[in-house]
Amino acid sequence: MTVMTDTALQAAPATKARGYWATVGRRIVRDKVSMACAFILLLIFLAAIFAPYLHLADPYQGSMIRRLRAIGTPNYPLGTDELGRDMLARLIYGGRLSLLIGILPVILAFIIGTGLGVVAGYVGGKLNTAIMRTVDVFYAFPSVLLAIAISGALGAGIVNSIVSLTIVFVPQITRVAESVTTGVRNMDYVEAARASGANAFTIMRVHMLGNVLGSIFVYATGLISVSMILAAGLSFLGLGTKPPEPEWGLMLNTLRTAIYVNPWVAALPGVMIFAVSICFNLLSDGMRSAMDIRN
Amino acid sequence: MNDIVEPIDKLEPLKDIGGVAQPLLQVVSLTKHFPVRGGLFAPSKTVRAVDDVSFAISKGETVGIVGESGCGKSTTARLLMHLMPRNSGDIIYDGRTVGRELSLRELRRGMQMVFQDSYASLNPRLTIEESIAFGPKVHGMADKAARLLARELLGKVGLRPETFANRYPHEVSGGQRQRVNIARALALSPRLVILDEAVSALDKSVEAQVLNLLVDLKREFGLTYLFISHDLNVVRYISDRVLVMYLGEVVELGPVDEVWDGPAHPYTRALLAAMPSSDPDNRTETPPITGDPPNPIDPPSGCRFHTRCPFAEAMCGEATPKLTEITVTGHQAACYMAIPGSGHSKAPAAGVQ
Numbered sequence: 001m002t003v004m005t006d007t008a009l010q011a012a013p014a015t016k017a018r019g020y021w022a023t024v025g026r027r028i029v030r031d032k033v034s035m036a037c038a039f040i041l042l043l044i045f046l047a048a049i050f051a052p053y054l055h056l057a058d059p060y061q062g063s064m065i066r067r068l069r070a071i072g073t074p075n076y077p078l079g080t081d082e083l084g085r086d087m088l089a090r091l092i093y094g095g096r097l098s099l100l101i102g103i104l105p106v107i108l109a110f111i112i113g114t115g116l117g118v119v120a121g122y123v124g125g126k127l128n129t130a131i132m133r134t135v136d137v138f139y140a141f142p143s144v145l146l147a148i149a150i151s152g153a154l155g156a157g158i159v160n161s162i163v164s165l166t167i168v169f170v171p172q173i174t175r176v177a178e179s180v181t182t183g184v185r186n187m188d189y190v191e192a193a194r195a196s197g198a199n200a201f202t203i204m205r206v207h208m209l210g211n212v213l214g215s216i217f218v219y220a221t222g223l224i225s226v227s228m229i230l231a232a233g234l235s236f237l238g239l240g241t242k243p244p245e246p247e248w249g250l251m252l253n254t255l256r257t258a259i260y261v262n263p264w265v266a267a268l269p270g271v272m273i274f275a276v277s278i279c280f281n282l283l284s285d286g287m288r289s290a291m292d293i294r295n
Numbered sequence: 296m297n298d299i300v301e302p303i304d305k306l307e308p309l310k311d312i313g314g315v316a317q318p319l320l321q322v323v324s325l326t327k328h329f330p331v332r333g334g335l336f337a338p339s340k341t342v343r344a345v346d347d348v349s350f351a352i353s354k355g356e357t358v359g360i361v362g363e364s365g366c367g368k369s370t371t372a373r374l375l376m377h378l379m380p381r382n383s384g385d386i387i388y389d390g391r392t393v394g395r396e397l398s399l400r401e402l403r404r405g406m407q408m409v410f411q412d413s414y415a416s417l418n419p420r421l422t423i424e425e426s427i428a429f430g431p432k433v434h435g436m437a438d439k440a441a442r443l444l445a446r447e448l449l450g451k452v453g454l455r456p457e458t459f460a461n462r463y464p465h466e467v468s469g470g471q472r473q474r475v476n477i478a479r480a481l482a483l484s485p486r487l488v489i490l491d492e493a494v495s496a497l498d499k500s501v502e503a504q505v506l507n508l509l510v511d512l513k514r515e516f517g518l519t520y521l522f523i524s525h526d527l528n529v530v531r532y533i534s535d536r537v538l539v540m541y542l543g544e545v546v547e548l549g550p551v552d553e554v555w556d557g558p559a560h561p562y563t564r565a566l567l568a569a570m571p572s573s574d575p576d577n578r579t580e581t582p583p584i585t586g587d588p589p590n591p592i593d594p595p596s597g598c599r600f601h602t603r604c605p606f607a608e609a610m611c612g613e614a615t616p617k618l619t620e621i622t623v624t625g626h627q628a629a630c631y632m633a634i635p636g637s638g639h640s641k642a643p644a645a646g647v648q
Contacts, residue, residue, distance in 0.1 A: 187415050188412055189418040189426075192476075194378055195376045197399070197400045
């Protein structure tokens with residue numbers, strides 16, 4: 001798979017080799033499972049983003065006479081919920097909130113956790129101890145419990161649940177970032193870079209980040225599914241979104257009473273959460289192997 | 296396309312200051328102690344990894360450092376490169392003391408290092424060309440010029456730039472990677488190159504090629520080498536002078552042939568005797584040395600070798616013998632048996648040399 005580019009030695013200097021990320025991109029495109037997952041996620045994202053243009057029924061408009069219709073009912077392809085609202089519309093509109101509180105905390109935690117972890121790992125010594133032990137305090141709690149506790153303390157609401165989920169994920173990402181950074185920092189190529197007289201910032205930029213970010217990114221991608229489930233859990237407990245807002249976790253909660261009447265409809269929000277999280281998981285697995293360019 | 300021949304930019308090597316008479320590198324009383332944390336209440340101890348090591352390297356020569364694993368060879372190299380802080384001692388590069396007259400940044404232009412692990416010492420995410428060009432760019436060279444220089448150097452180390460420049464480290468063999476590392480070290484136009492076990496991880500035929508390459512490059516670029524290895528044959532082949540280390544101290548130092556033909560320190564003798572002979576009639580029947588090196592956390596008093604030395608006498612455990620000149624050619628040894636009039640029963644009489 002090594003492609004020899006025949007570049008003239010003198011005439012065309014600085015011809016760039018195919019970059020690392022281009023190589024990774026090519027490899028992931030060839031991975032069928034990852035591509036399938038990416039496709040499903042893309043569909044769900046596009047549907048959520050362009051929901052107002054899809055000519056859907058009003059997700060808030062209920063009807064007491066059309067409650068809990070089965071899947072496949074004319075005009076209600078995915079049935080109706082316990083208040084007679086169109087499930088298809090609610091699932092698609094629900095994706096907007098669910099994806100937001102599933103992904104935003106992970107992005108925020110990725111930024112904060114990577115910063116903390118990379119600094120702790122690169123600087124080492126007392127600063128490392130200070131950062132990592134503080135992080136350990138948060139890490140000691142089970143993540144569900146921590147999320148509930150923080151959400152409970154901050155009060156219900158979308159912003160608060162995003163904040164609490166971010167706090168839950170920061171320690172985990174910091175941990176991973178710190179251990180990866182420590183490993184890379186001790187590599188000979190970092191020593192060699194120091195020996196060439198480069199300052200810490202340049203070493204960080206050229207030699208550390210590229211080798212560190214990949215692993216953290218893959219780990220963070222895996223957390224998106226956890227985040228979605230935790231967010232759903234918070235809504236389920238009444239700590240996240242409030243009715244009548246469509247959100248998958250909340251829908252799962254309110255539809256739970258209908259589980260004996262119309263189990264298929266009641267399961268739909270769960271299916272969405274499951275599909276999105278498994279797709280993110282498989283995609284992050286695919287990225288992990290695509291980024292290991294050595295094989 | 297080959298008509299345009301641009302002159303290849305190079306970083307100017309540091310100016311020669313003292314002429315030939317002045318050593319390129321002087322190391323004075325270099326010391327590195329690592330603190331070792333005991334238990335919660337146990338007192339902390341120190342590993343004396345490098346203890347009061349002094350030597351000088353003349354311009355254009357190759358000095359070999361030999362010794363068992365853990366004797367402080369690599370620590371010495373890293374201390375010289377300032378990759379770790381030292382406890383005490385001065386490093387003088389061409390008459391200028393590092394940290395006073397010579398900045399660290401300048402020193403790193405004048406002194407480069409090749410590491411043992413050819414794979415670990417190249418960033419897996421950078422192409423070979425980018426790895427080599429990194430150093431010159433750090434020192435202010437434009438990206439384009441640095442890449443041209445990298446390709447030029449690839450040619451110098453025997454790798455076709457068209458084939459190798461855009462490859463990643465995992466796509467080339469171990470010997471080729473080590474050539475890349477050598478090119479990377481040369482990219483800053485250093486006058487001194489530290490080769491820390493640079494050929495040890497290569498298989499024998501590749502090792503020989505890389506050694507020959509090193510000899511050629513030395514001639515072409517007027518380099519000086521500090522060659523660290525545990526392989527005595529290789530050290531003898533490449534070195535002009537050799538320095539024998541034991542438990543963080545220099546025990547013997549001298550021209551390589553003189554040390555090989557007349558080792559003055561019993562540790563050197565044991566090391567040389569431990570070299571396997573290829574002649575079956577000349578096989579080693581008795582182990583030349585027994586036991587492991589003592590723990591450097593708690594080195595023996597006096598001469599550190601006295602616990603394993605077959606000739607040790609009471610005085611050896613009491614005071615450390617100083618590295619003493621024993622011939623006019625600069626052969627030095629730190630052993631009472633080699634120091635005239637030292638009081639050891641095997642020492643030559645005072646005044647006789």
